[in-house]
Amino acid sequence: MKATFLLGPMTMEVRSISVPKHPPGGALIKVLSTGLCGSDINRIRYTTSGEVRVLGHEISGEIVSIDPNVTDFQIGDRVSVGHVHIPCMHCEYCRHGAQAMCRQFKTITVEPGGYAEYVALTHDHLAHSVIRISAGVSSAAATFIDPLGCCMRAVRLSEIRAFDRVVVIGAGTMGQLFVMLLKELHAEVFVVDISKYRLEHASKFGAQHTIQSDNNTVESILKFTNGKGADTVILSFLNQEILDLAADCVREGGNICIFAPPIQEHRLEIDYSKFFRRGLRMFSSYSSNLDEIENAMMWISSKKVNVEALITGTVGLDYLLEAVENLTEKDFKVIVQP
Ligand SMILES: [Zn+2]
Ligand SMILES: [Zn+2]
Incomplete structure (x- = not known):
C-alpha cells in the first residue's frame, strides 16, 4: 500500500509498504478520509524530530478485516477514529476528567498513521475511540469529530452560557468551528483575525461581530460590551501581542x-498585578475527552455545525506536500483521500 512519510521540514515521500496487520482484538480499516490538521501542518513545516513517520490522526474509513471475537x-462498517491515542480510563488522570494527561495516552497509536491507504487499530481503539459514522455523514465530515471535540472541551472548560460574550x-478552521458551536449555544460571538476573507466566513457562520485586528481591536470589543469586556476570550492563535490583547478585552x-498549541518554544509575559487584581482566570484546553468526541459526531450529523462548509480541498497521498x-x-x- 501507499503511505506518505514525513522525513524533515517540508520533506515528504510516498513509499510503498506492506499493509499492516491488526493486533489481536483489533481491526484493519481502508482509509476513506483523513483531515489535514493544523498540528500536522505545523509538524510538516517545522518538525525538529528526526523520526521518519506517517502523520494523520483525523481518520475515517471502512472496516475491511476484524478480529472475529x-x-x-x-466488516463494512464506516467508522471514524476519535483519537489515535487511547487513555487507560482507570488512572487518577482519567478518573478526574483529564484523559489526555493519562500516562498511557500517547503510548497507544494507530499503524502507520492516517496518511496511508490502510490503518491498523488496536482493541483499545475499538473499545474507546472508534465511532460508527452516522447515516448521511460523509467520511470527510466525520474526520471533524477530533477537532470539533477539542472545541467542545474548550467551550465546556470556559463554562460558556447563553448570551455570554465570547x-x-x-x-x-478551529476559529470557524468555535463560531458555529457558540452560535448554537446562543453566545454573542466576536471574531478577531487579520484576514478579511476569513472574517467574512465567520459572519456567514454566525459571528455577530467581526473585527479586523488593528490598533483599535480592544476599543471595538469594549464598545460592543458596554465598556465591560468579554466574558471569555478563546485563543486559537497566541503570541505576546495576542495575550496582551486578550487580557485587555x-x-x-x-x-x-x-x-493554541505552541509552534516553537514560547515564553510569554503577563502583567501580574493586572491579572491578579482583575481576578482573571486563564487555562489551557488540550485535546478532548472521549465523551466529547462522541458528542461531536451528534453535532455533525445534526448539521447544526456545518463542517462540510469548511472543506476547501481534497488531495491524494501523492499531493499532500504540494497541498x-x-x-x-x-x-x-x-x-486527504488515499
Ligand atoms: Zn487534529
Ligand atoms: Zn489513564
Missing part, C-alpha cells in the same frame, strides 16, 4: 482559554 463492529481570536473575573505548500488564507480544511 470483536462483536461491536463488523471573543474568538483567529478565524482559521476580557471583563473582570472573565476567562482566557488558551487553545501544504499551496495553503492560503482561503483554505480551511483540506481532506
Whole structure:
C-alpha cells in the first residue's frame, strides 16, 4: 500500500509498504478520509524530530478485516477514529476528567498513521475511540469529530452560557468551528483575525461581530460590551501581542482559554498585578475527552455545525506536500483521500 512519510521540514515521500496487520482484538480499516490538521501542518513545516513517520490522526474509513471475537463492529462498517491515542480510563488522570494527561495516552497509536491507504487499530481503539459514522455523514465530515471535540472541551472548560460574550481570536478552521458551536449555544460571538476573507466566513457562520485586528481591536470589543469586556476570550492563535490583547478585552473575573498549541518554544509575559487584581482566570484546553468526541459526531450529523462548509480541498497521498505548500488564507480544511 501507499503511505506518505514525513522525513524533515517540508520533506515528504510516498513509499510503498506492506499493509499492516491488526493486533489481536483489533481491526484493519481502508482509509476513506483523513483531515489535514493544523498540528500536522505545523509538524510538516517545522518538525525538529528526526523520526521518519506517517502523520494523520483525523481518520475515517471502512472496516475491511476484524478480529472475529470483536462483536461491536463488523466488516463494512464506516467508522471514524476519535483519537489515535487511547487513555487507560482507570488512572487518577482519567478518573478526574483529564484523559489526555493519562500516562498511557500517547503510548497507544494507530499503524502507520492516517496518511496511508490502510490503518491498523488496536482493541483499545475499538473499545474507546472508534465511532460508527452516522447515516448521511460523509467520511470527510466525520474526520471533524477530533477537532470539533477539542472545541467542545474548550467551550465546556470556559463554562460558556447563553448570551455570554465570547471573543474568538483567529478565524482559521478551529476559529470557524468555535463560531458555529457558540452560535448554537446562543453566545454573542466576536471574531478577531487579520484576514478579511476569513472574517467574512465567520459572519456567514454566525459571528455577530467581526473585527479586523488593528490598533483599535480592544476599543471595538469594549464598545460592543458596554465598556465591560468579554466574558471569555478563546485563543486559537497566541503570541505576546495576542495575550496582551486578550487580557485587555476580557471583563473582570472573565476567562482566557488558551487553545493554541505552541509552534516553537514560547515564553510569554503577563502583567501580574493586572491579572491578579482583575481576578482573571486563564487555562489551557488540550485535546478532548472521549465523551466529547462522541458528542461531536451528534453535532455533525445534526448539521447544526456545518463542517462540510469548511472543506476547501481534497488531495491524494501523492499531493499532500504540494497541498501544504499551496495553503492560503482561503483554505480551511483540506481532506486527504488515499
Ligand atoms: Zn487534529
Ligand atoms: Zn489513564
